[in-house]
Amino acid sequence: DRVTKRSVRLNRLEPNTSYNYVITASAADGRKYRYFGKFNTLNRTVKVTLERLSVNSVKRGQLKFFFAVHNDWLRDQEGWVIQYPGGDGQVVNLFNQTWADIDVHSVVDAAPGSLHVAVLGVDHHPTGQSGVLRSFGEACYTGRVRGEGDPAGSYFLQSSTGSSQACTWSTAYDEVDTSANDADRPGVYPFKLRTGQGGSLMFEVSGRIEVTYSDQPSAQPRSPVRTNVSDGLKTGGVLIRR
Numbered sequence: 001d002r003v004t005k006r007s008v009r010l011n012r013l014e015p016n017t018s019y020n021y022v023i024t025a026s027a028a029d030g031r032k033y034r035y036f037g038k039f040n041t042l043n044r045t046v047k048v049t050l051e052r053l054s055v056n057s058v059k060r061g062q063l064k065f066f067f068a069v070h071n072d073w074l075r076d077q078e079g080w081v082i083q084y085p086g087g088d089g090q091v092v093n094l095f096n097q098t099w100a101d102i103d104v105h106s107v108v109d110a111a112p113g114s115l116h117v118a119v120l121g122v123d124h125h126p127t128g129q130s131g132v133l134r135s136f137g138e139a140c141y142t143g144r145v146r147g148e149g150d151p152a153g154s155y156f157l158q159s160s161t162g163s164s165q166a167c168t169w170s171t172a173y174d175e176v177d178t179s180a181n182d183a184d185r186p187g188v189y190p191f192k193l194r195t196g197q198g199g200s201l202m203f204e205v206s207g208r209i210e211v212t213y214s215d216q217p218s219a220q221p222r223s224p225v226r227t228n229v230s231d232g233l234k235t236g237g238v239l240i241r242r
Contacts, residue, residue, distance in 0.1 A: 011182040015044035016110040042213040046111040046178050050119065050207040053084075054099040057202040059168060060123050062091040068118040068173075069106040091124055111178050111211075118173035119193055119205045124166070161199040170195040172205050186212050 013019065023035040048069050055063070065084040067074045074082045084102055085092050094100060108115060161170040172193035180187065193205040 047210040050104040055094045061095040066120040113179040114175040123168045170201040
């Protein structure tokens with residue numbers, strides 16, 4: 001008997017998930033047969049590395065940066081929002097066409113086909129006597145900030161720009177593809193985030209993702225982001241300037 005082989009590619013399936021399927025086939029005599037089955041997708045783990053900040057346009061150049069992966073601001077093991085440079089009131093001096101190497105790693109288990117990655121940049125304006133710089137939460141309060149040095153959740157995750165008397169801010173973000181254009185191949189893939197054009201603070205961030213697959217299920221179907229940050233970043237990082 002002749003058998004017709006058919007195949008179909010299923011794109012954008014969720015990782016670490018069980019799927020049911022039904023196959024219907026017709027025989028030469030017109031009879032139909034159905035087969036019911038089930039399969040589990042592999043667990044996709046994505047390590048996101050933010051490598052370099054490049055400033056294209058800035059007004060004052062007294063900058064602080066915050067990082068978000070998978071729609072969540074990155075925090076250290078003690079729960080503090082990760083900042084570059086570390087510590088409230090500290091800034092890094094970057095001007096037009098200068099850059100800084102950073103080293104921020106976040107690991108997402110059961111990662112979806114794309115990850116929202118964002119970097120918020122804040123250009124502080126000197127305030128008070130001797131040009132003392134206050135913290136982000138104190139000096140740049142716009143009604144969208146909660147806590148000391150903690151940017152509000154959803155507003156700054158999008159590509160936004162704005163200013164107040166205390167600072168100017170911009171967000172560079174993108175949806176980073178983790179599926180290798182639906183090929184679902186493991187590997188290392190570069191990406192770049194850019195702020196919108198025309199603002200007084202414009203910068204871009206380069207990074208990479210490392211995608212791996214495993215038949216070991218995730219401990220949690222949608223586990224939180226795990227973040228590692230170097231001691232150098234916590235204390236201000238290393239500035240390399242052109």
